Amino acid sequence: MVDFGLYDAKAPTIVGYRCLTCGAVYYPAPMVCGKCSARRDPVTGKGWETFDLEGPCELLTWTRAWNLPEGYTKKYLLFGIVQFENGLRASGQLEVEDPRTGMKLSATVKESDERPGNPVNVFVFRE
Amino acid sequence: MTANVGIVGIGHTRFGNSSEYDLADVMAYAATDALQDAEFLERRREIDQVIVGNMASGLFCHQSAVASSLVSRMDMEPVPAELVENGPASGASAIKIGYMAVASGMADIVLVAGGEVMRKVSGWTATENVATMLHTEAEYNMGLTLPAFGGMFTRLYMEKYGLTERDLALLAVKNHKNGAKNIYAHIQLPCTIEAIADGPEAAVVNNYIAEPLRMYSTCPVSDGGAALLLVNMDSPKAKYFKKQPVRIAGIGSATDTHCVHNRKDPLRLEAVRLAAEKAYRMAGVGPADISFAELHDAFSILELAISEEVGFFERGTSYLAVRKGETDIDGRLPINSSGGLKAKGHPVGATGVSQVVELVRQLRGEAEEGRQVKDPRYGMSVNFGGFGNNVVALICAKVEG
Numbered sequence: 075m076v077d078f079g080l081y082d083a084k085a086p087t088i089v090g091y092r093c094l095t096c097g098a099v100y101y102p103a104p105m106v107c108g109k110c111s112a113r114r115d116p117v118t119g120k121g122w123e124t125f126d127l128e129g130p131c132e133l134l135t136w137t138r139a140w141n142l143p144e145g146y147t148k149k150y151l152l153f154g155i156v157q158f159e160n161g162l163r164a165s166g167q168l169e170v171e172d173p174r175t176g177m178k179l180s181a182t183v184k185e186s187d188e189r190p191g192n193p194v195n196v197f198v199f200r201e
Numbered sequence: 202m203t204a205n206v207g208i209v210g211i212g213h214t215r216f217g218n219s220s221e222y223d224l225a226d227v228m229a230y231a232a233t234d235a236l237q238d239a240e241f242l243e244r245r246r247e248i249d250q251v252i253v254g255n256m257a258s259g260l261f262c263h264q265s266a267v268a269s270s271l272v273s274r275m276d277m278e279p280v281p282a283e284l285v286e287n288g289p290a291s292g293a294s295a296i297k298i299g300y301m302a303v304a305s306g307m308a309d310i311v312l313v314a315g316g317e318v319m320r321k322v323s324g325w326t327a328t329e330n331v332a333t334m335l336h337t338e339a340e341y342n343m344g345l346t347l348p349a350f351g352g353m354f355t356r357l358y359m360e361k362y363g364l365t366e367r368d369l370a371l372l373a374v375k376n377h378k379n380g381a382k383n384i385y386a387h388i389q390l391p392c393t394i395e396a397i398a399d400g401p402e403a404a405v406v407n408n409y410i411a412e413p414l415r416m417y418s419t420c421p422v423s424d425g426g427a428a429l430l431l432v433n434m435d436s437p438k439a440k441y442f443k444k445q446p447v448r449i450a451g452i453g454s455a456t457d458t459h460c461v462h463n464r465k466d467p468l469r470l471e472a473v474r475l476a477a478e479k480a481y482r483m484a485g486v487g488p489a490d491i492s493f494a495e496l497h498d499a500f501s502i503l504e505l506a507i508s509e510e511v512g513f514f515e516r517g518t519s520y521l522a523v524r525k526g527e528t529d530i531d532g533r534l535p536i537n538s539s540g541g542l543k544a545k546g547h548p549v550g551a552t553g554v555s556q557v558v559e560l561v562r563q564l565r566g567e568a569e570e571g572r573q574v575k576d577p578r579y580g581m582s583v584n585f586g587g588f589g590n591n592v593v594a595l596i597c598a599k600v601e602g
Contacts, residue, residue: 101339102336102338102339102460134357134462134467135353135354135356135357135467136353136356137349137352137353137356137411137412137413137414138352138409138411138412139345139346139348139349139352139410139411139412140408140409140410140411141324141328141346141348141410141411142325142328142344142346143325143328143329143332143344143346144323144325144326144328144329145329146344151344153343153344153345153349153353154353155353155461155462155467163462163463164339164462165339165340165343165345165460165461165462166343167343167344175356175357175360186342186344188344194342195342196342196343196344197343
């Protein structure tokens with residue numbers, strides 16, 4: 075039996091990219107490796123592998139933004155830049171009561187449709 | 202490649218709200234002013250090339266091909282015309298391309314016009330439109346905006362160097378004081394430190410936009426146009442122009458990572474430093490030779506950070522110079538004599554051209570009473586695209602008669 079109702083149960087992810095020629099990691103995806111100049115084919119991904127970008131990270135800086143883009147109906151949103159244990163960094167939304175630079179967080183991914191009709195995967199950094 | 206390029210005409214609309222007008226008309230008004238200033242309006246079809254700087258007419262005005270439109274509004278056909286887009290640095294990039302057209306030998310007389318009409322849409326939509334310059338997947342999709350990056354950059358600077366919100370307010374007081382005297386400024390009202398930082402109502406008057414950035418640390422959304430007429434001063438055509446030119450002595454530009462989080466040191470603006478170094482090298486001058494500067498203060502923190510990257514101040518010390526008044530009109534190194542983006546306004550495609558119009562006005566000695574820099578020789582502008590990922594620095598020199 076196939077339960078088509080489960081099609082949307084797949085957890086949203088954001089991926090990092092690893093060049094299999096030299097091992098360098100990236101987020102977001104490059105088209106050419108900055109270290110060894112290996113090309114990345116965005117269709118086949120040949121020569122590269124992807125990995126879920128999530129888990130422990132450190133907050134480098136943050137803001138509470140009161141003027142959000144079109145579609146966003148919240149009064150404000152917190153945003154931050156974090157660094158993962160593998161050295162990659164990412165920007166995303168912050169759901170922390172009392173943010174402090176340097177605090178340890180965990181990166182999760184959720185699907186957001188705040189721009190209606192354009193659902194996207196976004197980082198949410200939490201304690 | 203260097204060439205002897207002079208600016209012989211300038212034009213500028215008053216920045217502010219031109220939302221009832223067509224973008225091409227706004228730019229054409231500034232361009233016509235520049236041609237009149239150069240006493241070349243009747244001979245405008247002898248111009249070799251028109252270069253237009255505009256960031257997002259498609260988004261803000263649902264309008265494309267604005268360079269062709271501009272030429273037609275000014276009855277200048279068949280002069281060639283092209284559009285240059287480099288985000289909020291489109292204006293300075295248009296000047297750079299105009300300079301390159303002269304330096305290449307393809308043109309002797311180039312009209313550069315920059316413009317943007319942003320207020321046809323709501324503030325909500327304007328924030329959205331400007332955010333499209335961010336990395337789509339890794340920044341824009343997260344809901345991030347340019348002010349959000351300004352806020353995060355400000356927090357890094359504060360925590361590292363001890364800058365306070367009051368220091369940012371001092372920058373607003375300085376720039377609004379200058380803007381109040383500039384006939385082209387969007388906001389021609391001074392503000393006091395009591396009103397926006399020290400007084401009991403300050404937190405209400407000067408509310409947060411992207412913490413720790415407040416409203417008075419953030420530029421307004423503006424409409425407007427600015428224009429320059431460039432001439433090859435070594436060409437026989439230079440004799441057409443009677444006014445003493447202002448020479449473009451140096452231009453440099455550079456790029457940085459699209460994603461802000463991918464910079465090795467997120468507090469460094471490498472593209473600013475590199476662009477300035479190139480401009481200094483080309484002009485044969487250094488930071489100590491610059492008499493005054495127009496720096497891209499879309500957020501007040503950028504005036505400080507840019508002033509350090511271009512070598513005016515040691516890293517982390519520029520705000521101390523502001524406290525001492527060193528960047529006031531009568532200070533050691535006036536910065537943003539026009540009022541800057543904070544008070545003069547920031548129609549994104551026009552800003553880079555507008556900055557150079559201010560350099561020319563100051564070098565000609567034509568700024569309004571109370572904001573004329575004393576005996577300037579070299580003026581510098583820095584026009585900042587994205588959140589510092591594509592920057593153009595430009596140095597103009599006074600030509601002694």
